Amino acid sequence: MNGGSPLGSWDVAIILVYVVVIIAIGLAVSRRQRTASDYFLAHKSKTWPVIGLALLASNISSTTLIGLAGAAYDHGIAVFDYEWMAGVVLVFFCIFLLPFLLKTGVYTTPEFLERRYDRRSRLLFSGLTLFLNIAVDTAGTLYGGALMFQLAFPAVPMGVIVLLLALGAGIYTTAGGLAAVMVTETIQAVLLLTAAAVIAVMAFSQAGGWDAVMAATKPEMLSLIRPANDPVLPWTGLVTGVPLIGFYFWCTNQFMVQRVLSAKSIDHGRWGCLFAGLLKLPVLFLMVLPGTAALLLFPGLPRGDLVYPSLVFKLLPAGVVGLVVAGFLAAIMSATASTFNSASTLVTMDFVRLRWPHLGEKRLVTTGRLATLAFMALAVLWAPQISRFGSLWQYLQAILAYAVPPVVALFLVGLFWARANATGAFAAFAGGLALGLGLFVYCVVLGHGGPHFLLMAPVLVLASALILVVVSLATGDGKPGTGQSKEGAALVWTPAVFRAETATLAGQPLWMNYRVLSLGLVGLTAVLVWWFR
Template identity: 65%
Template sequence: MVPVAGMAWVDYAIVAVYLIGIVSLGLYLARRHSSTEDFFLASRGTTWPVIGLALLASNISSTTLIGLAGAAYGTGISVYNYEWMAAAVLVFFCVFFLPFLLRSKVYTLPEFLERRYSGLARSYFSGLTLFLNLVVDTASALYGGALLFKLLLPGVPLWQIVIVLAVSAGIYTIAGGLRAVIYTETIQAVLLLTASCVIAVRTFLKAGGWDAVMGAVDPAKLSLIRPLSDAAVPWPGLLTGVPLLGFYFWCTNQFMVQRVLSAKDENHGRWGSLFAGALKLPVLFLMVLPGTAAILLYPNLKSPDLVFPTLLFGLLPAGLVGLAVAGFMSALMSSIASTFNSASTLFTMDFVRRWRPEMQGAALVRVGRMATLVMAVAAMAWAPQIEHFGSLWQYLQVIIAYAVPPVMALYLVGIFWRRANAAGAAACITAGVLGGAALFVANTVLDVVSIHFLYVAPLLFVLCAIVLVLVSLATAPDAAEKSAGLVWTPAFFREESVRLAHEPFWRNYRVLAGLLLAATAVIVYTFR
């Protein structure tokens, strides 16, 4: 039984003020949307603090809040490996990928693949991203949010709660595009962090304090580096699968990288990305370890997914409950708005504008709005089905592990090897789809093999990379201009070093990246 304390009138007032305020702000910001670049990329004028906070808000969805606490409760803090790895992945992104992405002036990540390879690669990745936006990102966020509000409104069917949540986030997304989304996310990130601090402090105080939790919980559940036999994050998977999944999410997922595409310039894109990486480090203390402390407070919960709502409603007094629920809604709405806007951008720019090149400006914006509406309806229909799967976190990671390796091969090989060509890309996609489908059936349907999903991703990635290289070598190379300005080289690094030599250290992104990696290493070593 979940100890739900309920909400007092002051809590409902706080939530109502938040909801009305954030929707009103979004509609206010929606006044400027005259061009496609303004609607889809906020006129490419976003500064680094906004980018960093928006990235955090897009990432920390209701799914994450429920999933992190639940995983820490069920299997231990090894789930935090996905969080600190984000900092390392974002450093990689800033050094090797971001400058070429911004200089290409693309609207979408699949568009980058068309410039590097072919229209086939663009269409495949765009279709895949739309699918994942629907069944993974948006639907899971709606489902996670509905789980919490179902405790408040036990008599209301799950599907009705899902509809209300989707409509709330969809109003200003449809009206204002990325500008409305990204600036509301900035406020939502601050509220989310504040609410998480309140829940974490209250949880540890109730459990007897830091020393009490660290001393009473099984040491195995307080270790980031887990043995080979670990069911959640075995250490080989930490070295292979987690970085690959992190690269997909932070470097190629449209609903995340679209914030970086809106950057004022390369410096703001890099500073914002590194800021987001720094904001991921406190997640261990604010969102993961409270789930560990819950083992002492509520040892017999029926499902790990109930940990976060149990802490929220079981420990917080009136007023703070409303603040925490508003923080939860911030995470939920920012994530939903992000995926809605991402999906509309992908559909409009990767499909409609290619089919109808004469369509421009306001016409494309109208298409984007209709795409957002369709995405919202589809996500509302699918979200209730997630309860038939296992835990929310497992649902997310397993689907991504089978789906994204061919795209990771296209990016990671293509960024560093100029010879990768369109024929190799087509073969890579084919091998990834067939190999992923065969392994999924063998591993999950027929159960003839048993491979951890963190090994599935690197196995499929290696297969796809080998096929990409071999077919590229066996076929005629693409024209040299195809990869011009899209491939990292040592010469580019040296030229950049000359420019950075004249920057003060606090503006030098390499110095900032080094500090971020050092802080990450300290945390990992401490909780090894």
């Protein structure tokens, strides 16, 4: 051991080698970043395996590893509902929204809102995304990582650990942009899945095997479909709030969608999304159910957030601990790098380039690098404050449920209703955001209670959509596209779009047809949900 640390010398060596190799690869890729497209969209040359693995690595952060196992320990496996729903949401994304995003050639999802509505919506959405990227995504990831590494290095203060984690991901992100992030994410995703598999096997082995864990666990703890009065994840929230939050996260959140915007073609973008949805299904066995096994291994833990660190440091032999901690570090670095890069893209493309449209390519890249450094500092300062909230998972989901409904309303209504206009969009965004903030302060901050946050999300989406419809009708002249950008009317899905796509897919082999692959993914998801209903 090293100074009270549960890590042996071999463990520390493995972790250090991993960090050095990942940073070296990221810096090597950075040498080829010459233009804004290179830096922010990775040359628009990525293929589906890279996109799928990058989406997984960006999504599976330290908050996910700690949060999923901890929630399963405290409340049961219903937390996996967020994971399997990702595949369903990504199928929707592939059919309806993804083609428009790639067709417009945008750098950011807020830029797409400007194409559909106007600049006001773009700036509001970009500002909200920046806040959520730092206060929720990056800070949550760094805090979750610090929780575990404090157990590994108890003498090191949390603030120092957070700083080191941010620097590790920030070095190559600042230098290499999205290309460096995605190349390292591909490696990190493989290591992450390997480490998760090692923990799952060891947890079930030490707990007496699959049958022993299933027999000793209460049936309600093994159910994905919970009663309507369930305090954690009621089935009413599953069919309403979970898909709406999932739509924001997978279809509009810059740090996820940016990976899809790097696709070399629409087909590769779609295949990459579906591959990511497929990779989410084993998460139940690799990251959720080990938390259930921990009920037998570590009964009486004071907090669910301690389950994952306990599995790592109390079950695994020396050397293997180093591999698993390197996988955990991979999750931290990939998710942190993703949010740093997306935040710098938003600042550069949605604010700086709009203010100075003639800024050269090198200046834009430099601006992106400086923005990355600034967001590193902000995330490091905020991350320790998360300890003031309840569990890490509760912190993440509750903020999203109150903050993102206006975004969901603007995208969904605008995608299917041509008469949604710019004035209506601005009113819905501002009004929905103010309503969500007010309710968050009243219900969560002041502790007055209220509906479950998963039930609050659809209410806020409907309220925002209603404002959008009413104001659009009041300010338009009855014609589709009135009061919005000229391009807006062309960014509305119609049956004609589906028919044209059908003709295009007619000559494609079934194994390449994204519709067939989508049906297969939904079918596998349904089987898994039915098994643990």
